[in-house]
Amino acid sequence: MEQFLEEAKSASRVLNTLSGSEKNRVLKEMAKALRENSSDLESANAKDMEDGKKNKLTSALMDRLFLDESRIDAMAVAIEEIAGLKEPVGRVLDGWVTEDGLKIEKVSIPIGVIGIIYESRPNVTSDTAALCFKSANVCVLKGGKEAEHSNRAIAKVLQDVLEANELPRALISLIPDSSRAGVDKLIKMDKYVDLIIPRGGAGLIKHVSENATVSVVKHDKGQCHTYIDRDAKIENAIKIAINAKVQRPGVCNAMETLLVDSAIAKETLPKLKLAFDAEHTELKGCKNTQALIDVADANDADFDTEYLANILNIKVVDGVLGAIEHIVRFGSGHSEAIITENISTAESFLNAIDAAAVYVNASTRFTDGGAFGFGAEVGISTNKLHARGPMGIEGLTTYKFKIYGSGQTR
Amino acid sequence: MEQFLEEAKSASRVLNTLSGSEKNRVLKEMAKALRENSSDLESANAKDMEDGKKNKLTSALMDRLFLDESRIDAMAVAIEEIAGLKEPVGRVLDGWVTEDGLKIEKVSIPIGVIGIIYESRPNVTSDTAALCFKSANVCVLKGGKEAEHSNRAIAKVLQDVLEANELPRALISLIPDSSRAGVDKLIKMDKYVDLIIPRGGAGLIKHVSENATVSVVKHDKGQCHTYIDRDAKIENAIKIAINAKVQRPGVCNAMETLLVDSAIAKETLPKLKLAFDAEHTELKGCKNTQALIDVADANDADFDTEYLANILNIKVVDGVLGAIEHIVRFGSGHSEAIITENISTAESFLNAIDAAAVYVNASTRFTDGGAFGFGAEVGISTNKLHARGPMGIEGLTTYKFKIYGSGQTR
Numbered sequence: 001m002e003q004f005l006e007e008a009k010s011a012s013r014v015l016n017t018l019s020g021s022e023k024n025r026v027l028k029e030m031a032k033a034l035r036e037n038s039s040d041l042e043s044a045n046a047k048d049m050e051d052g053k054k055n056k057l058t059s060a061l062m063d064r065l066f067l068d069e070s071r072i073d074a075m076a077v078a079i080e081e082i083a084g085l086k087e088p089v090g091r092v093l094d095g096w097v098t099e100d101g102l103k104i105e106k107v108s109i110p111i112g113v114i115g116i117i118y119e120s121r122p123n124v125t126s127d128t129a130a131l132c133f134k135s136a137n138v139c140v141l142k143g144g145k146e147a148e149h150s151n152r153a154i155a156k157v158l159q160d161v162l163e164a165n166e167l168p169r170a171l172i173s174l175i176p177d178s179s180r181a182g183v184d185k186l187i188k189m190d191k192y193v194d195l196i197i198p199r200g201g202a203g204l205i206k207h208v209s210e211n212a213t214v215s216v217v218k219h220d221k222g223q224c225h226t227y228i229d230r231d232a233k234i235e236n237a238i239k240i241a242i243n244a245k246v247q248r249p250g251v252c253n254a255m256e257t258l259l260v261d262s263a264i265a266k267e268t269l270p271k272l273k274l275a276f277d278a279e280h281t282e283l284k285g286c287k288n289t290q291a292l293i294d295v296a297d298a299n300d301a302d303f304d305t306e307y308l309a310n311i312l313n314i315k316v317v318d319g320v321l322g323a324i325e326h327i328v329r330f331g332s333g334h335s336e337a338i339i340t341e342n343i344s345t346a347e348s349f350l351n352a353i354d355a356a357a358v359y360v361n362a363s364t365r366f367t368d369g370g371a372f373g374f375g376a377e378v379g380i381s382t383n384k385l386h387a388r389g390p391m392g393i394e395g396l397t398t399y400k401f402k403i404y405g406s407g408q409t410r
Numbered sequence: 411m412e413q414f415l416e417e418a419k420s421a422s423r424v425l426n427t428l429s430g431s432e433k434n435r436v437l438k439e440m441a442k443a444l445r446e447n448s449s450d451l452e453s454a455n456a457k458d459m460e461d462g463k464k465n466k467l468t469s470a471l472m473d474r475l476f477l478d479e480s481r482i483d484a485m486a487v488a489i490e491e492i493a494g495l496k497e498p499v500g501r502v503l504d505g506w507v508t509e510d511g512l513k514i515e516k517v518s519i520p521i522g523v524i525g526i527i528y529e530s531r532p533n534v535t536s537d538t539a540a541l542c543f544k545s546a547n548v549c550v551l552k553g554g555k556e557a558e559h560s561n562r563a564i565a566k567v568l569q570d571v572l573e574a575n576e577l578p579r580a581l582i583s584l585i586p587d588s589s590r591a592g593v594d595k596l597i598k599m600d601k602y603v604d605l606i607i608p609r610g611g612a613g614l615i616k617h618v619s620e621n622a623t624v625s626v627v628k629h630d631k632g633q634c635h636t637y638i639d640r641d642a643k644i645e646n647a648i649k650i651a652i653n654a655k656v657q658r659p660g661v662c663n664a665m666e667t668l669l670v671d672s673a674i675a676k677e678t679l680p681k682l683k684l685a686f687d688a689e690h691t692e693l694k695g696c697k698n699t700q701a702l703i704d705v706a707d708a709n710d711a712d713f714d715t716e717y718l719a720n721i722l723n724i725k726v727v728d729g730v731l732g733a734i735e736h737i738v739r740f741g742s743g744h745s746e747a748i749i750t751e752n753i754s755t756a757e758s759f760l761n762a763i764d765a766a767a768v769y770v771n772a773s774t775r776f777t778d779g780g781a782f783g784f785g786a787e788v789g790i791s792t793n794k795l796h797a798r799g800p801m802g803i804e805g806l807t808t809y810k811f812k813i814y815g816s817g818q819t820r
Contacts, residue, residue: 362815
């Protein structure tokens with residue numbers, strides 16, 4: 001592993017010498033190669049699908065795993081879109097002249113070697129490889145075991161393109177030892193690896209965070225809330241609450257708990273129940289909610305659960321301060337929303353809530369790179385530092401200071 | 411410890427409600443209180459000095475430890491300067507409107523609770539407390555054992571000012587258990603602590619980095635190089651080399667190794683030797699250097715040593731590529747300089763070298779917050795992510811996205 005990572009690290013220096021147009025040309029060749037090799041990719045995928053059947057994977061997992069020509073084409077399109085992104089390296093982020101006459105430029109640079117640990121979907125292999133290549137980072141990929149044949153085949157296609165362009169295959173690497181022990185080694189190799197991005201279940205993320213000596217950008221749970229304030233437009237509130245819960249319940253930016261101002265609970269809760277019943281949402285509520293509408297009981301464990309399903313907790317709270325108190329206790333710092341027409345109430349919520357994305361009068365479902373206009377998404381970070389919230393390709397860069405002098409000494 | 415940190419965390423919410431002018435008023439009161447209590451501080455310090463004598467601390471350490479009225483006044487002045495800094499929280503870092511009509515603002519916010527582990531100098535206690543307070547962060551301070559009485563007395567003065575302003579004393583906390591075991595607990599409390607900044611010896615930094623689950627901003631070694639290129643102005647080169655080595659050899663941005671282009675080694679090395687001999691610098695050199703001037707032998711271990719003393723390695727390298735190769739191998743990513751009048755050579759060095767600060771025609775000694783114009787310095791980060799290089803008060807902030815909608819759903 002160490003020798004492998006040393007190679008990856010030294011390969012990363014080649015990337016600094018490539019111009020943006022050279023990188024984009026290689027990316028377009030990668031997209032083309034995926035399309036041209038789609039029958040090879042499909043037969044590799046067929047092996048994974050067969051193993052999946054033997055191992056009795058759920059139909060949802062099997063669907064994530066599956067590749068056909070149109071999904072392979074979508075992977076190619078994603079790479080072409082990444083090629084079309086603005087050059088992320090070499091941006092001048094800040095610049096000034098010091099009292100000593102030094103001209104300082106703060107410039108974006110690649111992070112270096114990035115380890116990415118992810119689950120079954122094979123398109124993550126090509127997306128991530130392309131995002132890292134565009135941002136001049138070396139990626140070390142550790143995909144899900146279920147997708148091993150597919151991931152190997154995809155990586156091979158991309159590596160062949162690298163080689164045809166006289167670039168080291170190590171720029172896009174699969175981890176040589178994909179066992180738990182291999183991962184445990186990877187996350188401690190801070191001499192060679194600059195960042196680890198674990199995308200997957202809570203167990204994986206916890207394990208990586210607790211054991212890594214390399215910096216970690218987590219993609220952790222989204223315990224998202226929507227608070228309906230006394231000064232909300234009720235039709236807005238219902239529309240947004242429904243959207244935040246039911247449009248795609250299985251994702252991290254979906255709402256798990258709806259908070260309703262006690263001042264309007266009596267008139268609002270029946271309307272909300274009607275709307276959610278029409279969407280077949282399973283409702284749970286606090287005692288005060290249960291006094292007004294017929295729902296199951298919600299306890300503290302429920303308020304702490306990311307359902308990732310069409311299930312919703314409802315809690316009556318004492319105004320915006322009550323909402324803030326609940327979110328401080330149960331929120332995971334992902335996405336939180338207030339529905340109100342009152343500017344002071346909105347600002348106090350926006351300022352008090354410490355989350356990556358805090359919304360006024362909009363659905364928490366907007367927390368992603370695409371909706372934010374970032375073009376491509378590395379993921380949604382629940383870190384507090386480096387990258388927070390939707391993480392575009394800029395999240396794969398850091399910076400250095402270039403300082404131009406004319407003989408200055410201290 | 412857990413209960414203590416829980417208090418610190420919840421105290422941090424108060425800070426979000428203070429305006430900039432309220433914070434600055436409290437800071438000015440803190441400065442005043444330090445001056446007014448200077449005799450108390452001096453008698454606390456006298457106990458540390460006495461213990462230091464008993465424990466036979468070096469005179470350098472004793473000097474770092476010592477407080478008198480003028481040093482206490484300097485601490486007060488530093489706090490007043492921090493009060494004068496631009497408000498670091500609430501800056502709009504970026505802003506745009508999405509295709510869906512959402513108005514997104516990326517806004518700077520405090521990090522939360524910051525643990526700072528440092529060595530003997532007591533002024534770090536007041537500097538750090540003031541920087542954290544100004545940036546609306548709670549600090550948990552772990553100072554050197556040698557300065558325990560002084561640190562307690564300083565913290566008490568600052569905490570009394572907090573209390574007089576009806577603010578929780580926990581905003582400026584000393585770690586309750588300052589043993590190694592206490593530190594080991596602190597660095598794993600990611601539920602309550604958002605960042606750890608270890609300032610101190612290599613052993614401490616390594617221990618914290620390897621064992622923390624909290625994010626760490628390291629202030630690690632500076633293995634800094636200056637490369638004199640064939641196209642350098644020689645008088646510039648000598649002046650800068652001398653400054654980088656001898657002006658203050660004991661600091662992290664001082665040069666440890668001088669690289670000289672083989673094309674000009676024969677004429678330049680004797681001039682360099684003359685200049686360094688006048689400064690009583692102990693010189694070591696590679697074989698090629700030894701063939702030209704009379705110096706001791708420098709081996710790979712020397713090239714890897716941060717002397718923090720008036721000792722210098724000299725190596726003859728094969729042009730800018732040779733210099734880059736040496737720095738890639740031995741550099742610590744802190745500060746690196748090239749002396750050249752050739753713009754292409756300068757740019758290739760600036761682009762290839764991955765260090766926090768890369769200089770053309772200036773001394774590496776400029777890598778600090780003051781010289782960069784940041785006003786106050788938290789330290790010099792050798793992290794690659796979050797904060798890199800000189801870390802001003804902005805390094806104590808992170809960001810969130812505030813999103814203003816008008817009923818948008820997906």
